[in-house]
Amino acid sequence: MTRPAPSPTGSLTRGTSRRTALGGTLAAGALLGLGAPAALGQAAAQVVVIGGGFAGATCARSLKRADPGLVVTLVEPAERYLACPFSNLVLAGLRELDEQAFGYAGIEAAGVTIARQPAVAVDPERRRVRLGDGTELDYLHLVVAPGVDLRFDAIPGYDEAAAERMPHAWKAGPQTELLRRQLEAMPDGGQVVMAVPANPFRCPPGPYERASLIAHYLKTHKPRAKLIILDAKDQFSKQRLFEQGWAEIYGGLIEWVPLSFGGQVTEVDPGTSTLVTEFGSHQADVANVIPPQRAGAIAALAGVADATGWCPIDPVTFESTLVPGIHVIGDAAIGGAMPKSAFSANAQAKACATAIAHLVREEAPPTPKLINTCYSLVAPDYGISIAGVYAPKDGLLAEVEGAGGVSPLEAAASVRQAEAAYAEAWFRTATDEVFG
Amino acid sequence: MSPQRRLALGCLMAAVVAMAGTGPARAEPPPGAASCSGCHGPAGSEGPVPSLLGRPAAETAAAMAAFRTGQREATVMDRIARGFTDDETRAIADWLADQGDQP
Numbered sequence: 434m435t436r437p438a439p440s441p442t443g444s445l446t447r448g449t450s451r452r453t454a455l456g457g458t459l460a461a462g463a464l465l466g467l468g469a470p471a472a473l474g475q476a477a478a479q480v481v482v483i484g485g486g487f488a489g490a491t492c493a494r495s496l497k498r499a500d501p502g503l504v505v506t507l508v509e510p511a512e513r514y515l516a517c518p519f520s521n522l523v524l525a526g527l528r529e530l531d532e533q534a535f536g537y538a539g540i541e542a543a544g545v546t547i548a549r550q551p552a553v554a555v556d557p558e559r560r561r562v563r564l565g566d567g568t569e570l571d572y573l574h575l576v577v578a579p580g581v582d583l584r585f586d587a588i589p590g591y592d593e594a595a596a597e598r599m600p601h602a603w604k605a606g607p608q609t610e611l612l613r614r615q616l617e618a619m620p621d622g623g624q625v626v627m628a629v630p631a632n633p634f635r636c637p638p639g640p641y642e643r644a645s646l647i648a649h650y651l652k653t654h655k656p657r658a659k660l661i662i663l664d665a666k667d668q669f670s671k672q673r674l675f676e677q678g679w680a681e682i683y684g685g686l687i688e689w690v691p692l693s694f695g696g697q698v699t700e701v702d703p704g705t706s707t708l709v710t711e712f713g714s715h716q717a718d719v720a721n722v723i724p725p726q727r728a729g730a731i732a733a734l735a736g737v738a739d740a741t742g743w744c745p746i747d748p749v750t751f752e753s754t755l756v757p758g759i760h761v762i763g764d765a766a767i768g769g770a771m772p773k774s775a776f777s778a779n780a781q782a783k784a785c786a787t788a789i790a791h792l793v794r795e796e797a798p799p800t801p802k803l804i805n806t807c808y809s810l811v812a813p814d815y816g817i818s819i820a821g822v823y824a825p826k827d828g829l830l831a832e833v834e835g836a837g838g839v840s841p842l843e844a845a846a847s848v849r850q851a852e853a854a855y856a857e858a859w860f861r862t863a864t865d866e867v868f869g
Numbered sequence: 870m871s872p873q874r875r876l877a878l879g880c881l882m883a884a885v886v887a888m889a890g891t892g893p894a895r896a897e898p899p900p901g902a903a904s905c906s907g908c909h910g911p912a913g914s915e916g917p918v919p920s921l922l923g924r925p926a927a928e929t930a931a932a933m934a935a936f937r938t939g940q941r942e943a944t945v946m947d948r949i950a951r952g953f954t955d956d957e958t959r960a961i962a963d964w965l966a967d968q969g970d971q972p
């Protein structure tokens with residue numbers, strides 16, 4: 434791999450505030466008798482991270498931990514991050530959206546510079562990122578962690594305007610609140626229809642946790658209502674556990690329609706709230722359409738997304754196999770056997786930071802080992818999980834054999850309760866570690 | 870502090886660190902160790918999953934071995950512990966033990 438020497442002037446070009454900062458660096462150098470630009474250049478190994486979600490925020494922080502000498506800039510336009518895990522509880526009225534919000538003060542205090550802008554372009558040749566306000570940041574290593582974009586070109590009739598009638602709620606925020614309001618406004622006896630995409634997509638067990646918690650809400654508040662899941666696949670994550678829990682807790686309230694029984698939604702009409710499948714059409718009182726997804730747009734702009742819309746990576750360094758110097762982590766990456774989860778994003782981010790710290794020192798990065806665990810709530814006090822341990826194999830992240838798996842099918846209520854408590858503990862610990 | 874001043878100060882600090890030699894701040898986590906903190910919080914953290922930082926290495930390694938064989942009951946640690954060899958587990962346990970004084 435060839436890498437250009439870090440620019441002696443650092444990453445901070447254009448824009449007046451950037452010049453001020455540059456002046457500061459030079460002044461500091463002079464002050465400390467650091468005359469040689471080479472020494473300064475070495476001091477300022479620049480790493481830019483695009484996206485302040487579970488992946489990017491963790492990575493920025495871990496980079497400073499791995500090597501405090503790195504100059505790390507986190508590019509994220511949002512003032513506060515709204516976490517998706519546990520947002521299904523918000524839909525069910527059991528949690529408020531504000532409890533999903535996290536700020537960036539802790540990350541800034543850890544020595545990371547926050548650029549409150551979107552990244553709009555990447556020039557991999559010159560190793561430069563352009564931000565929405567025209568500022569340009571040079572980098573030695575770039576980490577791309579933009580999460581997913583929802584595809585509004587995949588289901589005929591389902592565009593951004595349609596999402597205002599048939600919310601996806603697959604990014605926590607106004608969409609989550611919209612779907613919650615629709616559920617609250619629905620009369621008893623109404624029909625909720627969910628559309629779920631084929632793999633790969635963000636959070637494989639997420640739609641089924643959502644169905645569970647919506648069912649919990651309906652059972653409690655609208656016992657005559659029904660929930661239909663139209664699924665574009667024939668199998669799903671933790672399926673037997675979910676189905677067992679649904680039968681046990683919700684009776685026949687939830688109906689799951691797999692691909693081979695007409696589950697694939699081929700068209701929607703937001704005007705009449707209709708979802709069309711190959712086998713017929715479904716009229717919904719509340720429709721939750723989770724469309725197919727791809728890596729966040731900046732990934733394609735940077736040239737790191739392939740024809741699938743996702744980003745192939747080296748499993749040791751998370752460096753793009755398409756563009757040198759750019760690393761991709763989190764939902765945007767092709768994580769091999771690792772699912773697109775906040776837990777995976779967090780684990781990948783730490784491994785990526787370790788690798789970058791080694792590469793900056795021109796040392797070979799160590800072979801990582803990663804864990805993922807996704808908890809799901811079948812009911813507020815009924816938790817189940819899927820876990821895996823991963824290591825690079827044949828150019829991909831592969832599951833370590835003999836490890837991992839799902840919660841047992843036979844388990845006492847106390848075990849389900851314990852896992853629900855562990856789920857909440859995970860969310861608190863993980864968000865504290867990243868944003869606290 | 871204005872963002873500019875903060876930036877400038879950040880650069881100054883970077884320069885100072887560089888003088889002291891760029892390099893790892895503290896012993897690097899061995900493979901797998903960084904994932905444990907997804908569930909096991911820092912020392913003094915509350916909640917049902919205990920912190921592992923500063924715990925004697927032999928204790929952590931013994932617990933992991935018991936989880937791996939199924940001797941010790943678990944909701945999830947059995948599935949995780951089986952993903953690590955004895956050597957890997959020992960390295961993780963040693964590293965966690967050394968992190969006792971870290972925030």
Ligand SMILES: Cc1cc2nc3c(=O)[nH]c(=O)nc-3n(C[C@H](O)[C@H](O)[C@H](O)COP(=O)(O)OP(=O)(O)OC[C@H]3O[C@@H](n4cnc5c(N)ncnc54)[C@H](O)[C@@H]3O)c2cc1C
Nearest residue numbers: 484486487488517518552579580636763764773774775776
């Ligand atoms: C309903 C639901 C439930 C879930 N439950 C769980 C769970 O229980 N456990 C679990 O592990 N996972 C869960 N997930 C999955 C989890 O939310 C994602 O896997 C995780 O958010 C991925 O992190 P990320 O950092 O890759 O992306 P994101 O969290 O989406 O973060 C990406 C960030 O990048 C920013 N960004 C995008 N483009 C740009 C740009 N051009 N410039 C600057 N910034 C940019 C965005 O503003 C955003 O802040 C759930 C998801 C959903 C939808």
